Amino acid sequence: MILLGWRETLRRLPALLFGLYIFGAGISLMVEAGLGLGPWDVFHQGVARITGMSIGRVINVTGFVVLLGFIPMREKLGLGTILNAIVIGVSADFTSDLLPAFEAFPIRALAMVAGPVLIALGSGFYIGAGLGPGPRDGIMTGLAKRGIDVWKARFGIEFVVLLAGLAMGGSIGFGTVWFTLGIGPMVQFFLKHFTMADRT
Numbered sequence: 001m002i003l004l005g006w007r008e009t010l011r012r013l014p015a016l017l018f019g020l021y022i023f024g025a026g027i028s029l030m031v032e033a034g035l036g037l038g039p040w041d042v043f044h045q046g047v048a049r050i051t052g053m054s055i056g057r058v059i060n061v062t063g064f065v066v067l068l069g070f071i072p073m074r075e076k077l078g079l080g081t082i083l084n085a086i087v088i089g090v091s092a093d094f095t096s097d098l099l100p101a102f103e104a105f106p107i108r109a110l111a112m113v114a115g116p117v118l119i120a121l122g123s124g125f126y127i128g129a130g131l132g133p134g135p136r137d138g139i140m141t142g143l144a145k146r147g148i149d150v151w152k153a154r155f156g157i158e159f160v161v162l163l164a165g166l167a168m169g170g171s172i173g174f175g176t177v178w179f180t181l182g183i184g185p186m187v188q189f190f191l192k193h194f195t196m197a198d199r200t
Helices: 006-033 039-051 055-067 079-098 105-128 135-145 150-167 174-194
Strands: none
Touching (some): 006 039, 006 079, 006 105, 006 174, 039 055, 039 150, 055 135
16 A cells, blocks of 8 residues: 555645546547547447446446456555546546537547547646556556566557457547557656655
């Protein structure tokens, strides 16, 4: 378990919660745009179509299922890990309920472009808070500790969930390409600006 002092945890908590909420809002923009999703969200959408659950609920359930993988990998949980599995899905559903229907293509395209930017911004805040990795990131880093290069672990996991999502009816498109190419550099940029330093 990743533990910080309670004062330091409280100081970082607003950034964590803000980041997770913005992350979920970015997912909802991409879903409503209907122009393709990131690999994990193709999977979430596919499961949602088969089960009838909302995509946010699927994100929640998937997050907790993935957390089970931390046990054999002996990965450390943090408050951020648990809140990640809860808040992002809640935010995605809540934001989707607030958004109007995107009908005009320029509006859909704008939402598609904005979605990954918000996801990267949210990642910068929640990862930068240093309160624990997200469930999906924890599996990736756990594999890396066992000798698999990080990029290979990430590519392999996302390729598998993308194929599974497609098989279940998830959608790909320009948004998938934009997400795949842009998310890494954007997260790196935002992390430089929002990573929180320890207070001594």
